[in-house]
Amino acid sequence: MSSTTSGGRGTFAPAPGAAPLVRMVRAQARMETRLLLRNGEQLLLAVVVPLVVLVGGITAARHLDLSFSHSPVDTLTPGVLALAVMSTAFTSLAIATGFERRYGVLKRLGASPLPRSGLLAGKVGALLVVEVLQVVVIGAAALLLGWSPALTAAGVPGALATGVLGTAAFASLGLFLAGALRAEATLAAANLVYLLLMAGGAVVFPSGSYGRAGPVLSALPSGALGAGMRTALLGGGFPLVPLLVLAGWTVVGTLLTARTFKWE
């Protein structure tokens, strides 16, 4: 390959090259985090809804005299954290990605030096940053309400692993939705699924409170995420079975996404 042109040395003289991968992923994660935090509806979903569920649940427990084996705040907070993870990893991610497809952002980034793996890594980074912020806000509110989590040697890593695998499972399913449907349909479906799982997916309340549907709900990613958080933070144990269920859903979601995702 030879260049025989004079090629000026002016302002625009070519000097092409990709930034180092780490720098690209960091830039992408930072950008996506800013955009997620800038979006009012998604913040509502990420923080306000879980807080309302937490406070509402505690109030209801007090008034309705629900018989929990632990205090209402200890019983409900792990599930509310699970709900927060679900809202970000699934609903926010699906909606954001759906509109990225629609507005040609994925196409544009596809022509940039950022590889697809870097784009995914950036998205995961942004999800984790937002989730940490959610845990800080919701955790602080719960502590103010008297939460005393079981911080055991098995429970803490168990909760972290549940958060990470729950993120992976729901993110893969959210990307599947965003890659298969149009942006508006993704918006509707992601919100609907979130509401259905919040109400009947054994996230906030244990699957045992759903009667005969319990075992089925435990096999859902929502039920596994909630159960994992409760096992770890309420019982102080390591939630092996929920983690296996979440890992299974991650495999399913990743395969579905890899098969169907369209970048444009």
Place this chain on the structure above:
Amino acid sequence: MRYGETVAVDGLSLEVARGSITAVLGPNGAGKTTTLETCEGYRTPHQGRVRVLGLDPEARRRELLPRIGVMLQSGGAWSGVRAVEMLRHIAALHAHPLDVDMLVDRLGLASCGRTPYRRLSGGQQQRLSLAMAVVGRPELVFVDEPTAGMDPQARRTTWELLEELRHDGVTTVLTTHYMDEAERLADHVHVIDRGRLIASGTPFELTRASGSSTIRLVVTEPFPASAPASLQAALGEGTVVQPVNEHSLLITGPADAGTLATVSAWCDREGVLPESLTLGQRTLEDVFLQITGRELVR
């Protein structure tokens, strides 16, 4: 200097010289965007071979992408992202990006730098898109309809930037359906229609080839009745002199220096004082009309 690429849409074969501006010109649906997207590695050609900077744009996309800049016809940014924020993000993905503030100034985006993308005007979105294509200091930029929907001021700004890119050694391939854009900017024009190359050459070659230009001569005093015949005799074969009215004549033929010299000499000899001598350059628009029998309209 062979450092170009071969592009296929429907038996379409064309090459691009390094450091030049090449325009792919054609009406909507001619296959301009498809041609570009094949070069950018978005599409797989069903047949044929594409090489961009010597690389297969699909198989070696990761190597190619940092070296090229892409301006999509529309979209390409988050709806809530601010204009300059978007540009900085694309810049951050490159090793030696241009100075973002300089580029923002050059393209007149400073006044809307903090405006969310969805509130930018069409022309502002276009200029931001162009800025994103060049910010990584590519060797080769593909720009799809760079000035569609721009006001005249923004068009001039865009043209000046593209000309400076050429000056600094960047190769540009642009699609357009504006004849004036191709004529003003391009070193080489490929006219395509329905996915096929129908004419190719410099704007000058295209507008001069296979046809004639016109010269309109307007004089201050009415011509004598014998004027058309005597000018025709002076010019000889290959040109046709037609009287338009008593003050003007239309000369159809090669609008070259020889013809002009003959016309001036004839004016001098006949003692007529020219008021204006206008070259009616054939435009690319005429070329397209002549080849396809259709007008190049949007």
